[in-house]
Amino acid sequence: MSGKLRLPPLNALRVFHAVVRHASFRQAADELLVTPQAVGQQIKLLEDTLQVTLFERRGRSVEPTEDAILLSHYVGAGFAEFAEGVRRVTKSNYRNRINLNASPYFATRYLMPRLAQFRETVPGADLRLTTMVDTPDFARDDIDVSVQWGYGDWPDLDVSLLVRDPKVICCSPAIGAQIETAADLTRFALLHTVKSKRLWPDILHHLGVAQGDQDGSIGFDDAATMRRATLQGMGIGLVSVIDAEEDLRSGLLVAPLGRDALQTMPKDEVPGFYLLAPRAHLRVKVVAASHRWLLNQTWDSLPDLLSTPLAAIPPHDA
Structure with a gap:
């Protein structure tokens, strides 16, 4: 029996989970409807049980130690499993529901044309798309799976x-007529979405352009707004291939450095849409089936939207 791991009290872990999320004893107490003193007692109990220090006080806030950060990943995952199990067992009408969340761009450009196929592949699933x-x-937004834009860094x-x-x-x-080299890009506002602050620095570095001390960029909430700003001549945008094809074909936009200027970017510097x-959640049959369907699609093949390859579009005279 001496080698058996003694788990700390579940309530202490629950309090710990709240303190980590809020970085505050008081805010954790407000969430749990107890006093800050009661929160402090539970944290002390947990520290005594584990024989480690979990928090250091910083004025009115608390800062988790390295041990606390490590523990929080496992405790958070554990409570997520508890919540999912209770929800699935107690809500019979929820068992066949799949709450799919996606970035607006992926939903409209990639997912919507395939929803009919999804219903054929996963019959009986009650799909809710947000x-x-x-x-x-x-947990808070009641989401089963999500497709988000980024670089793949979602560790949990x-x-x-x-x-x-x-x-x-x-x-x-008009702007394209003033750009002869990559260095000319920095003479204009560089447009991006707020989630892609690293994209322009990576691109300028790839093109051998020094960005300088001044940040002449403008951030937008989403790709659609950034694209409209590019069309209105507010600056230079980074447009997804599908949209770029439409705009270059119509002549509304030009590609001043050529359409293939970024094709040799390192793979880890090219963002993408990730299934999260x-x-x-993947232990639930309907969620696992939906997750498997999303993984098995050939998302880079969109014949209805990409009828003409980008390289086949004739150059536009600026």
Whole structure:
């Protein structure tokens, strides 16, 4: 019996989970409807049981130690599994429901044309689709799986790349007429979405352009707004290939450095759309089936939307 691990009280772990999320004893107490003193007692009990220090006080806030950060990943995953199990067992009408969240761009450009196929592949599933620019809180927002734009850095989730989202440097013809080299890009506002602050620095570095001390960029909430700003001549945008094809064909935008200027970007510097899910959710049959369907799609093949290859579009005279 001496070698058997003694688990700390569940209530102490629950309090710990709240304190980590709020970085405050008082805010954790407000959530749990107890006093800050009661929170402090539970944290002390947990520290005594584990024989480690979990928090250091910083004025009115508390800062988790390295041990606390490590523990929080496992405790958070554990409570997520508890919540999922209770929800699935107690809500019989929820068992066949799949709450799918996706970034607005992925939902409209990639997912919507395939929804009929999804219903054929996963019959009986009650699909609920929502869109969100930011990564959802899976428990709070009642989300089963999500597709989000980024670089794959979601350490606490099951993460799979669905399709990369390479960009084309685009601008209005008037701005394009003033760009002869990559260095000329920094003379204009560099447009981006707020989730892609690293994209322009990576691209400028790839092109051998020094960005300088001044940040001449403008951030937008979503790709659609950034694209409209590019069309209105507010600056130089990074437009997804699908949209770039439409705008270059129509002549509304030009690619001043060429359509293939970014094709040799390192793979880890090219963002993409990733399928995210708490691991506990994948143990539910309907969620696992939906997750498997999303993984098995060939997302980079969109014949209805990409009838003409980008390289086949004739150059536009600026």
